[in-house]
Amino acid sequence: MSPFTRRRLRCSSLLAFALLPAALAPPTVRAADDAKPRPGDVRCRATWCCMGINWYVASPEDLGGSVAVTFRRKGTSAWRPALPLFRHLYGKTTMFSGSVFRLAPGTDYEFRLERTRPGGGTAVKTVAARTLDYPRMPSRLVRVPAGGLAAAQEKAAPGTVMLLGKGTYPAVRLTKAGKPGAWIVYKAAGDGEVVIEGRTEIRADYVWLHGLTLRDPKNAVQGSHKGICITNCRIHSHYAIHTARGSENYFIADNDLHGDANGVFSFGGEGVDFGSDRGRCGNAVCFNEITDFADGVSYGRGDIDVYNNYIHETVDDFIEPDYARENYRLWNNRCYNSMCGFSFQPMKGGPWYLFDNVNVGAYLHALKVKDITGPSVIVGNTFLTKSSRLGQGGDILRGWILNNAWLRATKGPLASSGRFRPGISPVRVDHNAYGTGGGEPWSGIGYKDLARKHGWDKHSLYVSYQDVLQEKVALPAGKPYYSSKLQGKPLPKDWHFDHYLLLPKPGGKLIDAGAALPNLTGPYLGKAPDIGAHELGLGSAWYGPRTWDEDSGLIFGLPKGWKKAPRAKPAKPGAVMLTCESPQIVALLHLEPAQGEARWQQARKVVAENAGAATKVLEFQDGLTARLYRKGNSALLIAQRIEPEGVLHVVVSCRQADLPKARLSMFQFVRSLVR
Numbered sequence: 001m002s003p004f005t006r007r008r009l010r011c012s013s014l015l016a017f018a019l020l021p022a023a024l025a026p027p028t029v030r031a032a033d034d035a036k037p038r039p040g041d042v043r044c045r046a047t048w049c050c051m052g053i054n055w056y057v058a059s060p061e062d063l064g065g066s067v068a069v070t071f072r073r074k075g076t077s078a079w080r081p082a083l084p085l086f087r088h089l090y091g092k093t094t095m096f097s098g099s100v101f102r103l104a105p106g107t108d109y110e111f112r113l114e115r116t117r118p119g120g121g122t123a124v125k126t127v128a129a130r131t132l133d134y135p136r137m138p139s140r141l142v143r144v145p146a147g148g149l150a151a152a153q154e155k156a157a158p159g160t161v162m163l164l165g166k167g168t169y170p171a172v173r174l175t176k177a178g179k180p181g182a183w184i185v186y187k188a189a190g191d192g193e194v195v196i197e198g199r200t201e202i203r204a205d206y207v208w209l210h211g212l213t214l215r216d217p218k219n220a221v222q223g224s225h226k227g228i229c230i231t232n233c234r235i236h237s238h239y240a241i242h243t244a245r246g247s248e249n250y251f252i253a254d255n256d257l258h259g260d261a262n263g264v265f266s267f268g269g270e271g272v273d274f275g276s277d278r279g280r281c282g283n284a285v286c287f288n289e290i291t292d293f294a295d296g297v298s299y300g301r302g303d304i305d306v307y308n309n310y311i312h313e314t315v316d317d318f319i320e321p322d323y324a325r326e327n328y329r330l331w332n333n334r335c336y337n338s339m340c341g342f343s344f345q346p347m348k349g350g351p352w353y354l355f356d357n358v359n360v361g362a363y364l365h366a367l368k369v370k371d372i373t374g375p376s377v378i379v380g381n382t383f384l385t386k387s388s389r390l391g392q393g394g395d396i397l398r399g400w401i402l403n404n405a406w407l408r409a410t411k412g413p414l415a416s417s418g419r420f421r422p423g424i425s426p427v428r429v430d431h432n433a434y435g436t437g438g439g440e441p442w443s444g445i446g447y448k449d450l451a452r453k454h455g456w457d458k459h460s461l462y463v464s465y466q467d468v469l470q471e472k473v474a475l476p477a478g479k480p481y482y483s484s485k486l487q488g489k490p491l492p493k494d495w496h497f498d499h500y501l502l503l504p505k506p507g508g509k510l511i512d513a514g515a516a517l518p519n520l521t522g523p524y525l526g527k528a529p530d531i532g533a534h535e536l537g538l539g540s541a542w543y544g545p546r547t548w549d550e551d552s553g554l555i556f557g558l559p560k561g562w563k564k565a566p567r568a569k570p571a572k573p574g575a576v577m578l579t580c581e582s583p584q585i586v587a588l589l590h591l592e593p594a595q596g597e598a599r600w601q602q603a604r605k606v607v608a609e610n611a612g613a614a615t616k617v618l619e620f621q622d623g624l625t626a627r628l629y630r631k632g633n634s635a636l637l638i639a640q641r642i643e644p645e646g647v648l649h650v651v652v653s654c655r656q657a658d659l660p661k662a663r664l665s666m667f668q669f670v671r672s673l674v675r
Helices: 003-010 447-454 598-609 656-671
Strands: 042-046 051-056 066-073 086-090 093-100 108-116 122-130 140-143 160-164 167-174 184-188 194-202 207-210 213-223 229-231 234-243 251-253 256-258 270-273 283-286 289-291 295-298 304-307 310-312 317-320 328-331 334-344 352-355 358-369 376-379 382-385 400-402 405-408 428-430 433-435 562-564 575-580 585-593 617-621 624-631 634-643 646-655
Touching: 042 122, 051 066, 051 108, 051 122, 066 093, 093 108, 207 213, 317 358, 575 656, 585 656, 598 624, 598 634, 598 646, 624 656, 634 656, 646 656
Parallel strands: 140 160, 160 184, 167 194, 184 207, 194 213, 207 229, 213 234, 229 251, 234 256, 234 270, 251 283, 256 289, 270 295, 283 304, 289 310, 295 317, 304 328, 310 334, 317 334, 328 352, 334 358, 352 376, 358 382, 376 400, 382 405, 400 428, 405 433
Antiparallel strands: 042 051, 051 093, 066 108, 086 093, 108 122, 562 575, 575 585, 585 646, 617 624, 624 634, 634 646
């Protein structure tokens, strides 16, 4: 049965994928392959900036106790704490699962797992795994002959960039494969728009589409292989990117994905749709703008990273990891206006991670909770709705819910149905800000008694959305509704929220009211993190597509008012200057080549040379740091990013008098450098 047919039958297709192979150190580890796991196996599944870990156990009765996680870069001595693994059961498979975040690409790490059993005794395993290297453009260039893409494949070879001249090309089936580290790239030559009119079928490994316009009424890009990259493209379709059986290591970044919903309600049409239940994992969807679909990002089996996307005006869900199992991760996404926000229908296994997201204007359910079998980690999100609720409030209480701003603009609970089913993982609920008008957050389940019994919400508080946000939020006038008869009908035109940034108000109740969590909580300036998706003084994350600079080879976001400065002399590779006129800001970027541990030694040197010049080094993730300090009449932001081939050094300068105005865009720029 086709996924399109399944979608119509269920309002949700069953799309999932299996496990990513990773090089692990025996004898304590088995590679994450297709072999059936044995009790005692530990398997790691790498993406570019995260590591998923599964420790398989013998039976549900053996799931007691806890597993603490520490990690370090291979060859270093200090172990750093991460979140623990979470217990869960799916079918006959029992395991502890979890993720380590904010890792550097192309880097070897060690992970120390210490299991403590309820009756006493511990078991320790140390596993080694490497994060994935980000794709790099090959240097060999070949111009596509007049015969078009089909003829060009005859000249294509691994490690080749096939340059497409401006014009319109017909539908194509790409069957020539590249190799790991040596993609076959189909790229716009730069002399005008390159349009592929019709479906682009990718039927080979390590194929890369870059800078193209892809259009098809049904499905613009379809593939089922591994190592596929789709970057900096403009895609217009009902299903923009649809993967199928065997999809693994897809890197989908900096694209403009535009659907065909046109304000008409539909359960069909996806921005990114991860393929069948026999698919693979290790996929990333990041820094895209996704709009006018039923759903922004859908499905997958596990170990998928969805981050820094700008998803808006979807008519069903922002993101639906439906049918996924362990280690599905959503963070730093900015989502506006949909029927539902993030979907749990169903969740199989766990944990799922949702952190630092902005989720606004889901008029039915901010979280569509319908079937949960495992734990979730819901941390540091900002939810704002006019009156919507969770689908089943009690069911979501199966993991950690911390540091979230749950803001309703009208009085009422977050949910009033479901029941408390704690499962086999510990439940932790605290440091949340509830904008419910003073009422208990989840009604109908005896929440106050549960909170008292389990020690929840000791540091949580009640707030009003008007008092804790910098912007004055105007509520939409419309009253959207949902019914089975809505399919194919136009949506109300006055139901959506404007796209606010939702920064916390200085001195408000959200400031310094959160809890610091190892490896998950981002940088913060006060005595504790702020509640919600943003930290006061550090601006916001970068959302949506960035600039792929052809001259320098660098990828960065350009905040409003910024532009690339012309250079009198040709810049050496990996160098670029950016400017802003009001306020006056200058940014210099330069990539200094280095290999292995020498990269980290260079980064430490930069910090040491500026020691004492600032009160704090802000670590956005492992290998991306920033330091803000004053020097003379200038304020300087020194930042660096660890790359597989070296260190990207960044110096951002502005006048001290302009620092209050410049701070937001300066930090937004630095955080766009995350790959």
